[in-house]
Amino acid sequence: MKKQVSLLVLALAAGLALSGCSKKEEAAPAAAPAPVAVSKIVVGLDDNFPPMGFRDEKNALVGFDIDLAREAAKRLGAEVEFKPIDWNAKEAELGGKRVDVLWNGLTITDKRKEQIAFTAPYLENRQIIVVAAGSPIKGKADLAGKVIGVQEGSSAVEAIEKDAATLKTIKELKKFGDNVTALMDLKTGRLEALVVDEVVGRYYTAKKPGEYVILEDNFGTEEYGVGVRKDDGELLAKLQKAIDEMKKDGAAGRISSQWFGKDIVK
Known part of the structure; x- marks a missing residue:
């Protein structure tokens, strides 16, 4: 009887061992990649487009869109660099990753939407x-x-x-x-x-x-909007959130009043 019990135990043990060998452990689902923090935003602009972006008497870049972009970057905890470009080649500058955004009185058009992703309009x-x-x-x-x-x-x-x-x-x-x-x-x-x-x-x-x-x-x-590359949805979403917050808490309106004498932000 002991011999039969021993044989049964051995058989069960062998079966469990074989079962363990034949079944692979299911891999744990891969964790979603954490959002990459935006550390720097390069803004492409026409530096002779007052009052949106231009140079003052000291050759410093100033303007309504300059101030909006600075405030948005501040809210994202990012450094902002303003890069004057040939406005006629703006799509190439953006697509070639020489700038990250186009923010300088950029009109939203169907033709431009073919190459550029836009935020919601912020000015008419x-x-x-x-x-x-x-x-x-x-x-x-x-x-x-x-x-x-x-x-x-x-x-x-x-x-x-x-x-x-x-x-x-x-x-x-x-x-x-x-x-x-x-x-x-x-x-x-x-x-x-x-x-x-x-x-x-x-x-x-x-x-x-x-x-x-x-x-x-x-x-x-x-209508004016901020333009980013079509494959840069994460930056677009962050900029949109910052702009929405600026409209809601009055920061955009204050900047508008400084340049236009009233709040004309859409």
């Missing part, structure tokens, strides 16, 4: 028409046969192109590296009208009272 803007004081141009119909200026790579180009009826009457659409140069050409008569972002046009012309006139007609309303 229009493409206005600026002429020199005393100009016979009173509306869009008077642009026929005239030389019209725009900043190369700006949404003003798309806004005019969308208005096919007006576009076909224009003699020349002259493109400039920046709006400040275009306004100088407008003043000297080398240009007959300028289509420009309203925030820029009103800021600059207000500093030159009596020299320019802003027409009632315009080329439509648009």
Whole structure:
């Protein structure tokens, strides 16, 4: 009897051993990677785009978007670097990872959405028409046969192109590296009208009272957003959270009031 019990125990032990060898331990599920902290944000901008981003008399970078970006970076605990770029090549600068974000009066358009991921809009803007004081141009119909200026790579180009009826009457659409140069050409008569972002046009012309006139007609309303690479969803989410918080606690409104005299943040 003892022999039979011993044999039974041995058989059970062998079976358990074989069972243990044949079953692999299930691997524990891999832990989700921890979010990577943002330590530095390189902001690409046009440094001649007042009041969004430009250089003051001491050559320091200042502006509404500069202040917004600084506040957002502060909330993310990140260092911020502002890098002036060729605005006409902004998509290439972003895609080539030479900058992390585009934050400088960047209009949200369907065409740009093909290459850039945007935050929710934070400011509304229009493409206005600026002429020199005393100009016979009173509306869009008077642009026929005239030389019209725009900043190369700006949404003003798309806004005019969308208005096919007006576009076909224009003699020349002259493109400039920046709006400040275009306004100088407008003043000297080398240009007959300028289509420009309203925030820029009103800021600059207000500093030159009596020299320019802003027409009632315009080329439509648009919205500004912050642009990031399409594969950088984590940074986009963090920036959006920071901007939302800035709107909610009034920081964005205070910055707006400093530059525009009132809160125009969307």
